[in-house]
Amino acid sequence: MTYVTCDLAVSVDGFSSGPRQRLDRPFGDGAVDVLTRWMIETPDENKAELDAITAADAFIMGRNMFSPGRGEWDPEWTGWWGEDPPYHKPVFVLTHHERDSLEMRGGTTFHFVTGGVEDAFGRAREVAGDGRVSIAGGATTINQFLTAGLIDELRLHVAPVTLGTGDRLFDGVPPLTLEQISGRTASLVSHVTYRVVR
Amino acid sequence: MTYVTCDLAVSVDGFSSGPRQRLDRPFGDGAVDVLTRWMIETPDENKAELDAITAADAFIMGRNMFSPGRGEWDPEWTGWWGEDPPYHKPVFVLTHHERDSLEMRGGTTFHFVTGGVEDAFGRAREVAGDGRVSIAGGATTINQFLTAGLIDELRLHVAPVTLGTGDRLFDGVPPLTLEQISGRTASLVSHVTYRVVR
Numbered sequence: 001m002t003y004v005t006c007d008l009a010v011s012v013d014g015f016s017s018g019p020r021q022r023l024d025r026p027f028g029d030g031a032v033d034v035l036t037r038w039m040i041e042t043p044d045e046n047k048a049e050l051d052a053i054t055a056a057d058a059f060i061m062g063r064n065m066f067s068p069g070r071g072e073w074d075p076e077w078t079g080w081w082g083e084d085p086p087y088h089k090p091v092f093v094l095t096h097h098e099r100d101s102l103e104m105r106g107g108t109t110f111h112f113v114t115g116g117v118e119d120a121f122g123r124a125r126e127v128a129g130d131g132r133v134s135i136a137g138g139a140t141t142i143n144q145f146l147t148a149g150l151i152d153e154l155r156l157h158v159a160p161v162t163l164g165t166g167d168r169l170f171d172g173v174p175p176l177t178l179e180q181i182s183g184r185t186a187s188l189v190s191h192v193t194y195r196v197v198r
Numbered sequence: 199m200t201y202v203t204c205d206l207a208v209s210v211d212g213f214s215s216g217p218r219q220r221l222d223r224p225f226g227d228g229a230v231d232v233l234t235r236w237m238i239e240t241p242d243e244n245k246a247e248l249d250a251i252t253a254a255d256a257f258i259m260g261r262n263m264f265s266p267g268r269g270e271w272d273p274e275w276t277g278w279w280g281e282d283p284p285y286h287k288p289v290f291v292l293t294h295h296e297r298d299s300l301e302m303r304g305g306t307t308f309h310f311v312t313g314g315v316e317d318a319f320g321r322a323r324e325v326a327g328d329g330r331v332s333i334a335g336g337a338t339t340i341n342q343f344l345t346a347g348l349i350d351e352l353r354l355h356v357a358p359v360t361l362g363t364g365d366r367l368f369d370g371v372p373p374l375t376l377e378q379i380s381g382r383t384a385s386l387v388s389h390v391t392y393r394v395v396r
Binding site: 030 | 229360
């Protein structure tokens with residue numbers, strides 16, 4: 001059985017980004033810098049949690065996490081992460097627009113999937129086998145997978161800010177029974193990991 | 199200066215109660231028992247956080263936290279907590295309906311305040327002086343105090359469940375800058391304390 005994890009940095013009120021995500025503001029408007037401050041300013045303190053984010057055999061992400069563009073692809077755009085993205089495995093990007101796979105350095109290949117959540121999940125599971133698939137975000141994509149009952153483990157990284165608007169975790173997701181597996185408070189973030197009980 | 203704290207047990211999606219709060223379901227519908235499981239099943243493990251909830255010199259709560267009734271008062275109703283409520287100090291209850299103060303055993307006196315948030319806050323501050331006022335809940339009342347900029351310290355007790363509906367912390371509150379003061383993960387709950395930056 002594939003084990004499906006999911007990491008998301010969120011505000012205390014559950015937003016993973018503000019409104020109007022775009023090239024010069026990938027997380028949108030508002031005090032969104034706080035969401036990732038712990039990663040940038042205190043990476044050593046949060047090494048275990050940061051390492052775990054990219055410790056999967058395949059990844060799935062939404063189009064909006066891969067690209068600031070909407071609509072047809074700009075073939076020049078190869079993601080936010082430079083030539084050697086941190087995934088080092090296949091990454092399945094949900095999109096409505098076909099595009100050839102994109103092989104990066106270090107083992108990351110972006111595959112563009114137009115068949116929706118189940119299609120992406122099937123392809124990622126085929127790669128991961130009994131290993132791990134990570135639903136990499138953003139909140140809208142994670143909500144789709146939570147609603148479909150496909151996530152085993154939800155790892156939240158809660159940053160000290162409220163945003164009030166943007167993409168919100170759990171929006172439209174039916175109530176979930178969770179089991180708290182672990183958690184830890186670092187200087188700039190509270191980590192909590194839940195198992196989704198099915 | 200009075201220091202204003204606030205404790206709230208919430209679901210991971212920020213709800214402090216489900217819909218339709220009533221006499222036989224004080225927290226309303228849904229898996230709301232999870233919100234208080236940590237208090238009931240693991241009080242020793244959470245003694246510090248539980249003690250802190252009632253460690254103030256005056257308290258303010260919403261009508262819906264004091265009573266399942268709405269509208270005119272039932273004079274027989276003296277709160278959910280029996281003859282000796284855990285507050286042992288003056289408790290100012292926000293209401294639209296006048297009622298004489300209610301002196302309980304152990305030092306708790308419920309005062310019914312019809313002049314709104316500022317009125318209740320003024321009276322509680324007069325009692326507390328340089329001590330502490332606790333905004334005891336529920337979410338709707340806390341949201342009013344957050345919006346008014348009156349809360350110094352927000353202590354959340356996050357239980358492993360999502361509710362999806364009910365009274366939600368931060369609803370209608372403008373974005374807040376927070377400073378994470380402390381936090382701790384216990385078996386059935388994650389505690390996080392924030393200072394509200396003004």
